[in-house]
Amino acid sequence: MARELVLFALVLTGDACGRDKPVTPTPTGAPLASKAYYRVDAGPATPCASGAACEAHLVLTALGAYHVNKDYPFKFVGDPAPAPPVEDTGTFTLDDATHGTLTIRFRPKSPGPQKLVGVFKLSVCSDDTCEIETPALELTVPVR
């Protein structure tokens, strides 16, 4: 009992202090969009079935002296033409100073590779300047 309590306390205090939080690694493959000061990559694929509520992830990495502009209203404006349409403009989570993840929700109507098409509105800043970018993206998501 005592050992469990000690372990519980250690886990709790470790979490509260945010220690050992892994820093998001910068992807190395071909990005969906990039410039000298940022890149956007597809996040890890999550299982997605036809007709079900699914999620796709866009990972923003600020490069060089830039960091993610935490005050900016990041969003994905989906192109209404191709199926499947996205259900909203996404939810942005700041992972650390230079990484953030936009989660996009959609509901595919059929199985097979589905293309999400739209514009990712994003902003990164350095000590000298801020940049707003609106890259057009195409993200292919496998659907069962």
Next chain:
Amino acid sequence: MRIMTTLFTIVVLAVAVASSQADSKPEAKAESSVVGKPAPDFTLKDLTGKPVTLASFKGKVIVLEWFNPGCPFVKRSHTAGSLVDTARRHTKDGVVWLAINSGAPGKQGNDLAMNTEAVRTWSLTHPVLRDEAGTVGKAYGATNTPNMFVINKAGTVVYAGAIDNSPDGEGQSPEGGKLVNYVDAALADLAAGRAVATAVTKPYGCGVKYGS
């Protein structure tokens, strides 16, 4: 038993620490050191070198807009967002509108030609004043571009903060779903003889490019 009591205390304290840390992360509260106080006077030169003194507009409602034509938030607000026509609408009604660039020499947006070009491209009819030393910007506590200040007829600062509640600069992402132009609202309150309901908001955009 004493060990158990000690361990239980550690657990309780850890839970308390975790809770207090979670609770201590709300959005930074908007603050201004000048709202409710007399507007700091200044004399600055416009883009043609003509001096402009704030006190010369005594008895008028004045809007100060911190400006940087190189800042993408300023560009978007002047081309697609709330700054497209707000100055023009209110200056017609006798409001004085002054843009102030507190960028230091060599910093983004300080260049005279860039400012002159912005005035032309964005069809600005109000002066852009140069505050290269940053003394006026610091006196008002201007932190961002754009950063707005409204001064009432008595010379008191009655609003400080953002131009609106859409931190993309374009008016396309208003917090709460409805676009609110805070300067419009403050000027409407003044015109109606009311106290300004929203006197301070958190400005968004680029940082002011002070020299030091």
